[in-house]
């Protein structure tokens with residue numbers, strides 16, 4: 481069995497982020513065919529195209545981290561019906577310099593948690609639009625809009641509700657299959 485290396489982004493910088501808690505659950509529940517590693521975005525400066533010729537070390541590290549994985553997973557909050565600026569900033573760095581878009585042909589999936597009933601659905605639509613422009617093949621289904629209710633997850637990411645755990649396991653299995661399918665037709669060496 482092949483194990484795919486998957487880098488994940490947490491769109492929130494908050495120490496108490498519910499999306500970080502969700503990411504801990506995903507790490508716990510990932511199938512053996514998937515190994516999840518965080519790609520940090522916290523220390524990135526704001527993107528400035530004047531630096532395209534001399535990327536700061538944090539941005540180079542981001543691009544190297546994306547290059548080292550076979551797929552990426554976005555775990556994002558919804559801020560004002562879109563994605564947080566910190567996450568958009570990371571994607572902007574990853575997409576540049578022109579002609580060296582790190583997300584091109586990189587399989588991706590999106591998930592997010594909110595206390596609200598629509599569970600980041602609008603932010604995810606925005607993110608999917610951005611990832612389309614970045615030419616990242618995206619998993620369309622399973623969609624995962626997580627309503628974060630008190631007690632649903634322990635702080636270290638244990639899921640307390642069986643149906644949620646089954647759903648997250650299924651989501652990750654589907655993503656794993658999706659990655660395998662994409663890499664079959666788009667082997668990284670030809671990307």
Ligand code: FNR
Nearest residue numbers: 492494496497498499557558559560561594595596
């Ligand atoms: C929010 N929140 C929010 N929730 C939502 O469902 N839709 C939204 O558009 C917004 N907008 C929004 C804007 C800003 C600036 C903040 C700080 C918050 C609430 C949000 O879902 C909640 O704070 C989550 O806990 C944020 O996720 P993290 O940071 O805990 O992972």
